[in-house]
Amino acid sequence: xxxxxxxxxxxxxxxxxxxxxxxxxxxxxxxxxxxxxxxxxxxxxxxxxxxxxxxxxxxxxxxxxxxxxxxxxxxxxxxxxxxxxxxxxxxxxxxxxxxxxxxxxxxxxxxxxxxxxxxxxxxxxxxxxxxxxxxxxxxxxxxxxxxxxxxxxxxxxxxxxxxxxxxxxxxxxxxxxxxxxxxxxxxxxxxxxxxxxxxxxxxxxxxxxxxxxxxxxxxxxxxxxxxxxxxxxxxxxxxxxxxxxxxxxxxxxxxxxxxxxxxxxxxxxxxxxxxxxxxxxxxxxxxxxxxxxxxxxxxxxxxxxxx
Amino acid sequence: xxxxxxxxxxxxxxxxxxxxxxxxxxxxxxxxxxxxxxxxxxxxxxxxxxxxxxxxxxxxxxxxxxxxxxxxxxxxxxxxxxxxxxxxxxxxxxxxxxxxxxxxxxxxxxxxxxxxxxxxxxxxxxxxxxxxxxxxxxxxxxxxxxxxxxxxxxxxxxxxxxxxxxxxxxxxxxxxxxxxxxxxxxxxxxxxxxxxxxxxxxxxxxxxxxxxxxxxxxxxxxxxxxxxxxxxxxxxxxxxxxxxxxxxxxxxxxxxxxxxxxxxxxxxxxxxxxxxxxxxxxxxxxxxxxxxxxxxxxxxxxxxxxxxxx
Numbered sequence: 001x002x003x004x005x006x007x008x009x010x011x012x013x014x015x016x017x018x019x020x021x022x023x024x025x026x027x028x029x030x031x032x033x034x035x036x037x038x039x040x041x042x043x044x045x046x047x048x049x050x051x052x053x054x055x056x057x058x059x060x061x062x063x064x065x066x067x068x069x070x071x072x073x074x075x076x077x078x079x080x081x082x083x084x085x086x087x088x089x090x091x092x093x094x095x096x097x098x099x100x101x102x103x104x105x106x107x108x109x110x111x112x113x114x115x116x117x118x119x120x121x122x123x124x125x126x127x128x129x130x131x132x133x134x135x136x137x138x139x140x141x142x143x144x145x146x147x148x149x150x151x152x153x154x155x156x157x158x159x160x161x162x163x164x165x166x167x168x169x170x171x172x173x174x175x176x177x178x179x180x181x182x183x184x185x186x187x188x189x190x191x192x193x194x195x196x197x198x199x200x201x202x203x204x205x206x207x208x209x210x211x212x213x214x215x216x217x218x219x220x221x222x223x224x225x226x227x228x229x230x231x232x233x234x235x236x237x238x239x240x241x242x243x244x245x246x247x248x249x250x251x252x253x254x255x256x257x258x259x260x261x262x263x264x265x266x267x268x269x270x271x272x273x274x275x276x277x278x279x280x281x282x283x284x285x286x287x288x289x290x291x292x293x294x295x296x297x298x299x300x301x302x303x304x305x306x307x
Numbered sequence: 308x309x310x311x312x313x314x315x316x317x318x319x320x321x322x323x324x325x326x327x328x329x330x331x332x333x334x335x336x337x338x339x340x341x342x343x344x345x346x347x348x349x350x351x352x353x354x355x356x357x358x359x360x361x362x363x364x365x366x367x368x369x370x371x372x373x374x375x376x377x378x379x380x381x382x383x384x385x386x387x388x389x390x391x392x393x394x395x396x397x398x399x400x401x402x403x404x405x406x407x408x409x410x411x412x413x414x415x416x417x418x419x420x421x422x423x424x425x426x427x428x429x430x431x432x433x434x435x436x437x438x439x440x441x442x443x444x445x446x447x448x449x450x451x452x453x454x455x456x457x458x459x460x461x462x463x464x465x466x467x468x469x470x471x472x473x474x475x476x477x478x479x480x481x482x483x484x485x486x487x488x489x490x491x492x493x494x495x496x497x498x499x500x501x502x503x504x505x506x507x508x509x510x511x512x513x514x515x516x517x518x519x520x521x522x523x524x525x526x527x528x529x530x531x532x533x534x535x536x537x538x539x540x541x542x543x544x545x546x547x548x549x550x551x552x553x554x555x556x557x558x559x560x561x562x563x564x565x566x567x568x569x570x571x572x573x574x575x576x577x578x579x580x581x582x583x584x585x586x587x588x589x590x591x592x593x594x595x596x597x598x599x600x601x602x603x604x605x606x607x608x609x610x611x612x613x614x615x616x617x
Contacts, residue, residue: 094359097365109590232416236419278440299420
């Protein structure tokens with residue numbers, strides 16, 4: 001029983017980690033190539049969820065709904081970059097943080113005006129409603145599908161960056177953008193594509209959590225902050241770091257919340273454990289981050305040769 | 308300071324002193340609460356300005372120190388300890404004790420990582436206070452009794468005036484501090500930490516001291532906030548409060564003594580005005596912040612500069 005519970009929770013942790021990776025990949029790529037930190041990344045996640053919910057109601061097809069979640073945020077990201085977000089690329093981080101903070105306030109309120117304060121719910125499609133059996137272990141098939149999609153995206157992203165011409169330009173842009181543009185590459189369009197791709201991935205993450213969380217204004221902030229923890233632990237700008245960081249954070253957060261209170265109950269007296277348990281469990285990830293940074297200030301997979 | 312600036316400072320201070328007179332004459336106590344809140348944030352933004360404006364440390368987590376200050380009052384009150392001086396000393400001491408390790412870890416990083424780490428630490432404390440059900444949890448605590456200061460306890464006029472005097476003292480201290488040798492080194496670390504180390508100084512103690520002091524000023528603000536509202540909740544540590552604090556410092560003018568005074572007052576009055584206009588006020592405030600970042604880089608205070616070059 002306990003082992004079974006443990007494995008299920010590890011899988012839940014992996015599932016959270018995969019979502020965090022989708023968020024972190026975009027954020028860390030955008031940061032790596034254009035030195036731009038975008039707090040509104042969480043808003044894109046939120047919008048992806050709303051777009052998917054609306055798309056699901058309109059089309060009745062779950063796959064289409066996911067595609068809508070990705071595509072609309074992809075386009076929105078590209079448009080936002082074209083509309084003037086790119087002014088911020090040349091500004092310092094303080095300005096970027098503040099301007100995107102303003103955008104977060106705006107986006108949350110806009111969503112509230114359009115869809116109201118009450119949460120919007122999205123159903124799991126029928127074919128993913130029944131649990132599947134993994135080596136005799138029953139696990140919700142929807143969560144399993146999230147893991148599968150996330151891994152496919154991770155592999156696709158790896159191939160895109162390591163094996164294609166665009167990916168080569170992205171890597172080149174990350175290490176020396178002036179040189180890349182001097183070689184005749186339109187770095188503006190490259191940036192726009194990367195930014196839109198990151199936005200689309202955040203939107204896809206949001207679309208996929210639709211059926212397991214309630215879709216509501218402000219839903220992007222908790223995951224945004226976890227994502228920031230992920231990329232700090234992984235090493236800012238590193239996709240590989242984002243992947244491992246996301247899995248570590250996802251698993252520790254999930255396992256900690258379930259098992260830490262149980263462990264504490266055995267160590268402390270019950271009233272004390274009940275008071276302290278949830279508090280300690282909710283800060284495990286942040287403690288992990290503090291420990292990592294105390295020993296490795298650049299994260300676990302630091303990016304070298306940054307100009 | 309240019310004449311225009313001196314006049315502006317004198318007028319705004321006069322206005323702050325006239326608020327209790329106005330409230331007393333008209334019985335409009337809400338004005339005292341509103342301007343009391345503004346002074347709380349003037350105090351907090353002045354604290355943040357020391358780290359952000361003079362030390363170049365972009366802390367996105369200073370709301371956590373406001374929260375620590377406020378919870379010092381709440382937790383001691385729940386434990387049956389009502390002495391105001393005890394509350395005050397605890398707020399300042401606890402925030403200092405927390406700021407030392409947090410600052411030390413955070414200052415190991417630079418640039419964007421520093422922003423994210425300070426944000427993450429603030430979230431850490433946000434979640435701690437949310438999960439401590441014994442101290443109100445998510446819902447927060449209504450104080451059964453505010454901090455005990457003898458006959459002045461619970462007198463809003465006394466509270467407002469002591470807040471105003473505290474803000475003035477802190478502004479004075481910051482003004483002296485940034486001109487002292489300590490402040491000179493601190494400002495130098497903002498320009499180039501490497502050069503400061505190269506001339507034989509260690510930048511870390513200077514930066515950490517500034518960080519801790521700025522945290523304590525925010526805790527002081529939290530102490531006053533708890534007493535002003537009679538209510539403490541995890542919302543005080545929300546990341547958006549940290550964001551607003553930075554907006555205040557930037558709106559006023561980064562690294563100017565009176566910038567936070569101008570910025571905090573302006574932002575809260577704008578918010579108050581927008582709230583009166585529409586319930587969807589962030590819809591307007593958000594774009595205003597974006598415009599401010601793009602077009603008003605040096606803050607409102609710099610508009611009062613005249614032709615003088617600083």
